[in-house]
Amino acid sequence: MLNLLSILIGLVALPFLLFGFIPFLGWSLWFGLMIPIVGAVVGALSSSNAGRNLNLVILVIGALRLMLGGGII
Template structure:
């Protein structure tokens, strides 16, 4: 059950991250970071690791985008 909750949180955060890839909308990634952390924690508490891995991939996308934009854009 926690794995499903982790995947749902990951999908919600991915829905925030995708539009944030547009230039000057990178600040949306900062709103997605707390959701991603919650998804990773839920995935870690689960017996399955699929949700955690999905959230880690979304986190990697956010980190790369924030590093390319200098943390703001």
């Protein structure tokens, strides 16, 4: 059940991060990176790894985009 909740949290975070890929809208990445952190914590509490891995992939891609845009120095 926690794995399903973690996957749903990851799917909610995905539109925020996709929105942040548009130039001059990178501010949404800061909010969008908080959601997969919560999803990864919930996924770590479950017995399966799929939800945790999904949120970690979303988190890494969003952080990489933020670093390339100069948001994280």
